[in-house]
Amino acid sequence: MAKIANKNSRKIGLPPGTLQYIGKERSEPIDISLFNYTQDHLDERNSIALEEVISYCKSDFTTWINVNGIHNVEAIEKICTYFNIHSLTIEDILHTDQRPKLEENEDYLYLVIKMLEYDEQTKRLQTEQVSMILGKNYVISFQERAGDTFEPVRNRLRIGKGRIRKAGADYLLYALLDTIIDHYFFLLEKIGDDLEEIEEELLVSPGTRSLTNLYNLKRESVLLRRSIWPLREVVNKLERDDIKQIKKETRYFLRDVYDHTIRVIETIENFRDMLSSMLDLYQSTISNRMNMIMKVLTIISTIFIPLTFIVGVYGMNFVHMPELEWRYGYLGVWMIMIMVFITMILFFRRKKWI
Amino acid sequence: MAKIANKNSRKIGLPPGTLQYIGKERSEPIDISLFNYTQDHLDERNSIALEEVISYCKSDFTTWINVNGIHNVEAIEKICTYFNIHSLTIEDILHTDQRPKLEENEDYLYLVIKMLEYDEQTKRLQTEQVSMILGKNYVISFQERAGDTFEPVRNRLRIGKGRIRKAGADYLLYALLDTIIDHYFFLLEKIGDDLEEIEEELLVSPGTRSLTNLYNLKRESVLLRRSIWPLREVVNKLERDDIKQIKKETRYFLRDVYDHTIRVIETIENFRDMLSSMLDLYQSTISNRMNMIMKVLTIISTIFIPLTFIVGVYGMNFVHMPELEWRYGYLGVWMIMIMVFITMILFFRRKKWI
């Protein structure tokens, strides 16, 4: 379940820049892969040892280092130190409860973003933090665990067609960012499908289960929003500001990413709108049903309670009750009761209850 | 039904600028028409072949190319390439889930806008994406399917009166934009009529049907808003910014379009206001009716339950019940019951229930 507040307390009082991994416990070893490429050459290395990383970097190539797993603090520190990354940035990489943000440093650009998964079984969102560092001619990306989200980018690098091999490290950053944001659409579609399912349910047979589902989706939408809203500012800054690591040609592509981000955010806002409309619908439907139940009760009671009174009257044991001995007393009572019944039915008809 | 989230997933991981049609499946062939005009001449060609398009363009004429249907990727690409359109722009033209937006490029202006239809039978909105490219002396418009929305503009071109033939391509863009936005008013009127109908229903006899209608309109209004809000910024940019493709005289007319856009948006906001007021009204009316039902039940029960108790007492079979043998016992009981009845009635009168 999406935690309302994340655990941060382990860190209170430590000096800034103290390196400590804060996130889910993980046991698998961290996995490093590396791409070195120019327009004409491509050198791909997977699962390389920490020591090798540095030896592979060449100044006239564009280098992409991808690190899966950030729970090995020493390893992360080692890589970062080689690339001259500030200790506060390393701290942020290791701390998985960052908001999406962009930080300009003298030598590099630091970008944090959330990767999201929606588990349709449990109807829960799972977030993973991705940190990216854009230097002069390299990109380093840190993921919490191995995943295939970046696979399309790897393929485009391998095939070497299109702009990706020609353009520099900033274009690579754009490509990675674009892939993550495109993935959001996939996620939103799944949530949208769930929303429509609940909507159907609400219109057909609203019950406690739809209410719980509705509430859970609302809860997740809070998390979703928190993860994505700050992205707007991040991408806008990337596109607008005169950041020296970003070439002018790439900025045009970032404008496209910005458009997508806006669309993602808009869809989330629509979800929230829909969710609150649905809750209103639910409430009104429940009131409506209550009304119907009350009508049934009232009709039955209002018809039979007076009739029961009448038959009660002639169940009394008074010695002197002339009606009891009349020839057509019994028949008369039935007549009266039928009249009462018909009157009641007409009354409810006029009130449009039946 | 307006989808809450549109399908975008087909595109994840493809490099930017990969041309792929994303929208409703369509089978009809795409249809191209062309207008070449100066103040004195007009050359109109309908359903021309793709290859002819280019041959018809003349540099000293203003040219309007209208393309109905964008599902033929190669055709769209061919035309755009001739006019030197950037691949990211072509991608946007083909992708029918754009937000309204304006993009300035070196050689041309790219504008996306939504055309809306309201189906009064199904009470559903249908959106169609219109892309427009304004170059030095040409306008290219792309519609998803054939329609007669632009017919008035065509007629004005044919007749040749007014400013339209004299002014250049930017004025033509304005004319097309103006036609689309004027069409929104027509749409809003229809929705407004439906709203008033539901309002009437709510005041007279609120039921589950009005609730569903209300909910559906609310749902559509979310879509409507999403389609039109960004337009405000688009038109404002067109009017305010110093865009080289737009002449100063035309800007005056665009100010008029901006006014209309504001009015459209305001009407949508009014609809939303009205819808939430109506929901409040609905809820209160339902509560009111419940109250009335409960009152009927309570009055009947409260009167007859004590009376039934009284007659029950004298239905007991005790051997020693002196009242049973009294001469006026039966009459006395009736007296008591009538008194109870009158007391109850007076009680309800004082409480203003009857």
Added chain:
Amino acid sequence: MAKIANKNSRKIGLPPGTLQYIGKERSEPIDISLFNYTQDHLDERNSIALEEVISYCKSDFTTWINVNGIHNVEAIEKICTYFNIHSLTIEDILHTDQRPKLEENEDYLYLVIKMLEYDEQTKRLQTEQVSMILGKNYVISFQERAGDTFEPVRNRLRIGKGRIRKAGADYLLYALLDTIIDHYFFLLEKIGDDLEEIEEELLVSPGTRSLTNLYNLKRESVLLRRSIWPLREVVNKLERDDIKQIKKETRYFLRDVYDHTIRVIETIENFRDMLSSMLDLYQSTISNRMNMIMKVLTIISTIFIPLTFIVGVYGMNFVHMPELEWRYGYLGVWMIMIMVFITMILFFRRKKWI
């Protein structure tokens, strides 16, 4: 009733600047009056013919032309053409669904504003559009129909005291604007009185009628807001911007008008606040009453249903029922029933229901 969406559809597809009256059908002839004045002279002409208007204008006088009725398109066009009014402006004058706005043109200032009437009988707002054109030394005002709102200004012109005859056309525009906005206060007072009446009703005896009234006022407040909000920006622009038609001395007076406008808007916002508080109050009061009704039902039922059961027991016809033959059986049953009754009453007392 205030229409949720105004009819605009008659105009779709016409070229801009096509002159067409859009508004309520009217049959009375349009009526033109004219004031020519300097500090020392005043020349007032009423109901003059269209042709005379122009002949009366003198360059060294300040001229105020007031036109009642704008449904005669040719007449309006003629006057405007003489004063060199742009065709888009004429179109706006004729189109009665404008938002309040201010347009600067080279030769003149164009101002649209709404005049409002509140019909206390039908509890409906009626809007009338007033267009004003401020030229170098003239003001032309267009009203939809004759009315006496401007009478105080006329009187001040006739008397000739105060600043009005000395100051130029811009001061006249200010005076007219001020009169209209002062009239809003009068309107708001009437609505405020109605609001307080409904409030009283809600606190004393909330019913369906108060709900409908509440809803209607809410509906009208949407229209009211739409008509007045944009005025804020208009008056602010008049006061702040360096508009060449407005003299510096007049700007000081416009600041006063701006203050009034803010106060009008604030009062409208208060109304909306009050309306939603009242709806909350209504809902809570209804819930409260339901509670009270339910309590009465529950008390009566809970007391008498067990008693009725007891008397039912001794109404059974078993041959072997020893109690029936006991000497004090009947008395005993009464004792038991009185005890049950008292227990119930004490139970309700403790629950604070009675």
Added chain:
Amino acid sequence: MAKIANKNSRKIGLPPGTLQYIGKERSEPIDISLFNYTQDHLDERNSIALEEVISYCKSDFTTWINVNGIHNVEAIEKICTYFNIHSLTIEDILHTDQRPKLEENEDYLYLVIKMLEYDEQTKRLQTEQVSMILGKNYVISFQERAGDTFEPVRNRLRIGKGRIRKAGADYLLYALLDTIIDHYFFLLEKIGDDLEEIEEELLVSPGTRSLTNLYNLKRESVLLRRSIWPLREVVNKLERDDIKQIKKETRYFLRDVYDHTIRVIETIENFRDMLSSMLDLYQSTISNRMNMIMKVLTIISTIFIPLTFIVGVYGMNFVHMPELEWRYGYLGVWMIMIMVFITMILFFRRKKWI
């Protein structure tokens, strides 16, 4: 009761600057007091005649003229004219429905602010308008009626310690303003106490009285907000803008006043937050109680209605009813009824109703 809309209508159509008192009718004579002071001298005069005012002003002293009562139009006009106050400013002084505002004029600064009283008996707010004029070396303050709010400032002047006698007229203005705003805290405390009282009531025994109190406080909070919000901008302007009447040293003190204003506004917003939370609490509590009432009714009815049916069966008078003659028939019926009773109790236990 705080009027929703104030009466302004008496003024429609009058030329601007027409002097007319608009406010509560008052009969007491207006009362003028005057302080002339330098660091070393203090000359205090109370209840002086209108004619004397001017004679007492000396150019090398700082002068504070306080006027209690503004319903004497001629008197106010006379004073103002002597100090060269613009007629529109005089109009504003006389008109008691101003929003707090600050107006810079060439010779003086004009400040309007609201003094508030909270009547704990009637739970109503009462507003009084205070106008202050800051000239080169004088302050004129206008109150609607006599009051002791300014007494502490008078005392500080008399004692002559601290900065007040040394600093000029701008510091005096600050001191007056500070006193009024400090008074707001006193007011907010009283309202806060009332709020907590109602809160207590709601948690213990919510009833119609708490609802009415809640509603009244909400209503007053609308007035409160209207009176104080604009103050923020006023004080900010005083502190920030380069106003020539305010010395740089005084600006430091005004920053302090600004802090207080922000705190007052924040407290009002908290009240509004609390009020709407309380209303939610009220609604939920009412629903809860309804639930409890319904439970009692349902438990009693559900237990006794079937039992009553059973005893009814054996109250039938059929000739052939074998059970009636059984030896243990009566006992058997009791057995059955006790079983039904226990079953019902267990059913309600499982449902956690009892």
Added chain:
Amino acid sequence: MAKIANKNSRKIGLPPGTLQYIGKERSEPIDISLFNYTQDHLDERNSIALEEVISYCKSDFTTWINVNGIHNVEAIEKICTYFNIHSLTIEDILHTDQRPKLEENEDYLYLVIKMLEYDEQTKRLQTEQVSMILGKNYVISFQERAGDTFEPVRNRLRIGKGRIRKAGADYLLYALLDTIIDHYFFLLEKIGDDLEEIEEELLVSPGTRSLTNLYNLKRESVLLRRSIWPLREVVNKLERDDIKQIKKETRYFLRDVYDHTIRVIETIENFRDMLSSMLDLYQSTISNRMNMIMKVLTIISTIFIPLTFIVGVYGMNFVHMPELEWRYGYLGVWMIMIMVFITMILFFRRKKWI
């Protein structure tokens, strides 16, 4: 309990800069500690006498003076006077109802911030005001009472590793600020846990207790928000503005603090979102339960009321009632009743009530 409005009234009318302690009554003596340090030396003194403070300050050391307890007005004044603190600042230090704020003065920077504790037993927030003064080479911190929040900073000073001893007074200020804000996360976690507990409760068995808890948390969240929101602006100002007391290197660390502040604020907003969702959930669940209760009542009543009527009919004592003497009369009545019973059950089945 968090007071809705704090008591400020004791201060009305006093001249500004009048020193008066406004806060909780405290009796313990105030406690002063002092750190003098350079990169190489550290001189720590605890519980020193007021007179010693000044003698310990050395110009070439960085000095941190921490004062626990501010209820001794003379002591506070003495210290402040030595450091040339403005009387308005001293007043703010003594007044514990400040909003977080930052004030730049010529010689020093004044910062107010709230320290928060959450008492899990009583579910109440407790705030403590911390004032910090940053001079050229000293920091003075004022706490309301002794606490160990600053202990980690003391330890880092004692150990002398990291940047803290090397960097100047501005870095010390940052370290203290960072410690306080990190503490907020700890607090938010506790509140988050409580929230999740209530959420659980709501989904399982919503009752009056959860409602009260919910309401209390909402109330506290208002206080929480009030204490932390203004911090955003404070920290932003510290980081952005060109404040001479803050060195450029330290600004980089303050950016980190700003990030944390944003995250704290976001979490609070999430809490508020969750709280209102929960209230909606509560309301809907209550409505649902009411529905269920009503259903039980309606089913039982609707089945047995008609049956009771039938047995009542044959309990009448008419002399001429042929059915009573029929051989199978009794059996027939049972047949009829069973049929009625089955019909009712089928009816409820079709309505999906059972």
